[in-house]
Amino acid sequence: MKNLIFSFLIGMCAIGGFAQTVPNQKASSKLISKQIVEIACGECQFKMKGKDCELAVKIDGKPYFVDGKNIDDFGDAHGEHGFCNAISKAEVTGEIVNNRFKAKEIKLLPTSK
Template sequence: MKKIFFLSILFVAVSCGNKNEIKQVAEISCGQCKFELDSENGCSLAVRLDGKAYFVEGFKIDDFGDAHDEHTGFCEVIRKGEVVGKIENNKFVASSINLVD
């Protein structure tokens, strides 16, 4: 009985720990060029989740190729990707970004 109680407590603790984590397909692009964000200077990676754009921490705009490539660059096109992370201080702190297009 003690083992079941302990496992129940452990399960609840683990499931509560990731409540703020976001995992969804989102739009990814340059915050300044495509999402009209202006709180940073220069081109920076951003995601748009549920209609709101956030700059990304944890990944750089050129981590996925040349940001100014005519066909795939984030300063030229908006792409889609599965993102995992949290919103902290009005930024998306990404632990994973996988492009899906």
């Protein structure tokens, strides 16, 4: 009987510990609406680790890779003023989910001269 109770308690502790380590999807997401951000190549300009040149935005000082838009959707990324060679400003709407920005809208802002 003692072994049965002991096994039950160990099992409950294991289940409780597992439940605490499962990530909460809602806790790891944040809505962004018409926020002005920096936008560029994550690897070339924001020094993020990645496999290739990939679009990224910097929101509240933290860079995020972008899903839903491609780095070349806004012109040649390797051109003189492309995202691999310059940081631009954009107004973005979307959601940060699991440390990636899920873009609904990205509007590039004119560069100041």
